[in-house]
Amino acid sequence: MESIIKNGAYSLLSIFPMARTISNDKLYHAVIEKLMTAVLKNIPFIQRVHGCAAGCSGKKNESFRCSCFDVVDSFMGGENSAGEPRIYLGTTYTIWCEKTLRLDIFLKLIPKKNVGIVNFNFSIDGLSVQEAIALRHVAEVDISKTEKETLDIQALWKGMSCFSSSAQKTCGPLEGKAMSRLFHGLYKELRAQIPKMKKTKGNDDILVNEILSFEPKFKLQTIMELNSIEDLVEWEQNTHLWAEKHAQMVYGLITGDEGIGFIPEDFAKERISEHWASRDFFDAIAIKNNVMLINSKATGVMGRRYMDYQREWNNRFNGGEARIQYFTGKPCIAGFDHGILNAVERNMVILFYYDFIDHQEKKTEKQLNKQRQKLLSFISSSMSSIDEINELYDTISRASKTDLSIARVRNRLDIQSEEMNIDYQYKNNDVIFALTFLSLAIAIIAIQKQDNLFVGLDLYSIVSLVVLIPLCCIVAPLLCTWVFRWLRNLFGR
Numbered sequence: 001m002e003s004i005i006k007n008g009a010y011s012l013l014s015i016f017p018m019a020r021t022i023s024n025d026k027l028y029h030a031v032i033e034k035l036m037t038a039v040l041k042n043i044p045f046i047q048r049v050h051g052c053a054a055g056c057s058g059k060k061n062e063s064f065r066c067s068c069f070d071v072v073d074s075f076m077g078g079e080n081s082a083g084e085p086r087i088y089l090g091t092t093y094t095i096w097c098e099k100t101l102r103l104d105i106f107l108k109l110i111p112k113k114n115v116g117i118v119n120f121n122f123s124i125d126g127l128s129v130q131e132a133i134a135l136r137h138v139a140e141v142d143i144s145k146t147e148k149e150t151l152d153i154q155a156l157w158k159g160m161s162c163f164s165s166s167a168q169k170t171c172g173p174l175e176g177k178a179m180s181r182l183f184h185g186l187y188k189e190l191r192a193q194i195p196k197m198k199k200t201k202g203n204d205d206i207l208v209n210e211i212l213s214f215e216p217k218f219k220l221q222t223i224m225e226l227n228s229i230e231d232l233v234e235w236e237q238n239t240h241l242w243a244e245k246h247a248q249m250v251y252g253l254i255t256g257d258e259g260i261g262f263i264p265e266d267f268a269k270e271r272i273s274e275h276w277a278s279r280d281f282f283d284a285i286a287i288k289n290n291v292m293l294i295n296s297k298a299t300g301v302m303g304r305r306y307m308d309y310q311r312e313w314n315n316r317f318n319g320g321e322a323r324i325q326y327f328t329g330k331p332c333i334a335g336f337d338h339g340i341l342n343a344v345e346r347n348m349v350i351l352f353y354y355d356f357i358d359h360q361e362k363k364t365e366k367q368l369n370k371q372r373q374k375l376l377s378f379i380s381s382s383m384s385s386i387d388e389i390n391e392l393y394d395t396i397s398r399a400s401k402t403d404l405s406i407a408r409v410r411n412r413l414d415i416q417s418e419e420m421n422i423d424y425q426y427k428n429n430d431v432i433f434a435l436t437f438l439s440l441a442i443a444i445i446a447i448q449k450q451d452n453l454f455v456g457l458d459l460y461s462i463v464s465l466v467v468l469i470p471l472c473c474i475v476a477p478l479l480c481t482w483v484f485r486w487l488r489n490l491f492g493r
Contacts, residue, residue: 002128003249007228007299009334010132012120012139013344014183015352016216018194019114032085032109035193036064039089042189045161046090046105064088068329068336075326076339076389084110092161095173096138097131100162105186106333108345114208115352116190117345118183121333124224129249129260132224135174136256142218143180151185180218187216207353214356220348221400223335224253225293233300239283243294244269254285254292276395278388281306284340286399293340298330343393351402 040046048064069086087107094101106119122139124132160178162171226232230249235242243250247268252260254272275285281302282295297303310327313319335341397403 002130003230005124005127005129005132005226005229008124008127008132008224008226009332010122010124010135010139010225011223011334011341012122012179012219013221013223013348014118014120014216014218015220015348016116016118016187016190017114017212017214018109018111018116018190019212032087033064036087036089036107038193039186039189043090043186046092048088048090066332068325068331071322071325071329072331072336072339073342074322076342084108084112093171094160094162094178095171096135097127099126099131101135101174104332107190110349112208113349113353114211115349116194117348118186119333119341120179120182129229129253130258133252133256133258136222137258138174138176139179140219140222140256141177141180143177143184147177147181148184151181151188183218184216207357210360211353211356214352214359217352217355220351221289221291221344223291223293223340223344225295225334225337226253227295228299232294232296235296236301238277238280239294239296240275240277240285243272243275243283243285247272250285250292250294251287254287254290256290274395274399276392278338279306282338284335284338284392284395286396289400291335291340291344291396291399293335293337295337297337339389339392343389343396346393347396347400347402350397351400354402 040048064087066088069088073084073086085108087109089105089107091102091104094103102123104121104123106121108117108119110116120139122135124135127135160172160174230246232239232242247265248260248263251257251263251268251271257263271287272285274287275283277283279297281297281300282293285292285294295303297306307328311324314324314327329337331337333341335344394403
């Protein structure tokens with residue numbers, strides 16, 4: 001019998017460039033609220049519902065921000081997350097395999113880097129494993145460049161979306177390319193609204209400014225979270241052992257490989273070996289640009305025991321409301337728990353920037369050095385103060401080949417810089433040659449005037465000697481050096 005996902009979520013993350021937003025933090029969220037309201041007016045099938053905050057143990061927020069957003073982001077990112085609001089844009093519903101799927105849409109704005117991230121988060125409760133895999137096949141298909149240019153967001157989801165889970169009869173099944181159309185249509189609306197915000201002054205970050213010319217990237221990464229499936233909730237050993245026990249199923253869900261029964265078990269175990277965990281009740285597995293969080297904190301025996309322990313610890317040492325909200329909350333976004341989403345978002349921004357640089361034409365040495373320094377500075381500044389979170393990022397970075405991309409682009413920058421240095425040296429050599437030649441010619445002419453050096457020679461002969469003597473003085477040492485190197489190479493010395 002096929003396994004059913006009793007509790008889980010699947011997130012599709014895409015990234016886009018945006019205009020730099022206002023610098024006054026006191027006004028920032030008020031302006032964001034106003035802009036998001038304007039965006040939603042043009043997308044009637046997306047509506048805000050209070051259920052977004054259902055997993056937060058604190059006070060529910062009726063605006064675009066749920067109370068648990070700031071708690072988790074602050075805990076994981078510290079000062080690095082300041083001024084980077086996570087926004088709940090709205091919710092819609094669609095039909096998949098005759099089941100109603102809830103789709104929550106979130107935005108993460110990173111104004112200091114001129115980028116934003118769109119997170120389409122599906123609740124996959126009640127789907128079978130094969131239905132969840134098939135959902136990936138449909139949701140992750142991108143549209144062509146021509147289709148992007150002719151998008152009509154008003155007609156995007158006509159017949160596919162409904163406003164509530166009880167209105168199943170009013171909306172049809174999810175179609176291929178629908179998510180890509182929704183992303184690019186939403187990007188058009190955001191691009192039209194965000195530039196209306198007041199821009200910061202005195203910005204000389206060339207790299208951040210130029211990123212605005214880059215194309216948005218649909219489905220740069222995905223996250224799937226499993227909270228209850230098979231015997232996960234009763235499992236009391238290390239969760240990665242559970243993943244290895246169900247290696248074929250786990251591998252199929254992460255990669256979208258529907259041939260679960262035909263995947264060699266040893267192969268599946270080897271492929272899910274790139275993982276990270278700091279507690280026994282969860283495990284984060286990364287394969288390419290896909291991450292899975294197996295997390296029984298709110299559903300399993302060990303997880304509930306852990307939350308009880310955190311409540312007792314918090315009461316004993318007066319840890320505060322925010323701390324207990326973080327450790328006992330049940331976030332409504334895949335991977336939001338344990339910092340998985342934050343690490344994935346950091347990886348996305350770095351991938352986006354390196355891809356942008358990789359497609360650039362040659363620049364001046366000064367611009368290249370600025371780019372190199374800005375990139376190194378960003379990588380350093382985006383590190384977490386928690387070592388385990390940095391280890392998590394390293395796991396995701398290795399799986400998605402971000403580390404190789406960084407090395408490749410750094411190498412390219414080094415090559416371009418070296419080529420520019422060589423060109424500069426050649427130009428310097430030409431100038432030195434000309435100056436040396438001119439100096440020798442002037443010296444010969446001066447000696448001729450003083451000592452009448454070329455007695456009995458006509459003007460043509462004198463000019464020839466004035467030219468040839470400096471040339472011989474310059475070329476002869478170079479020729480000797482070249483012959484010496486040739487002989488050394490010839491005899492291997």
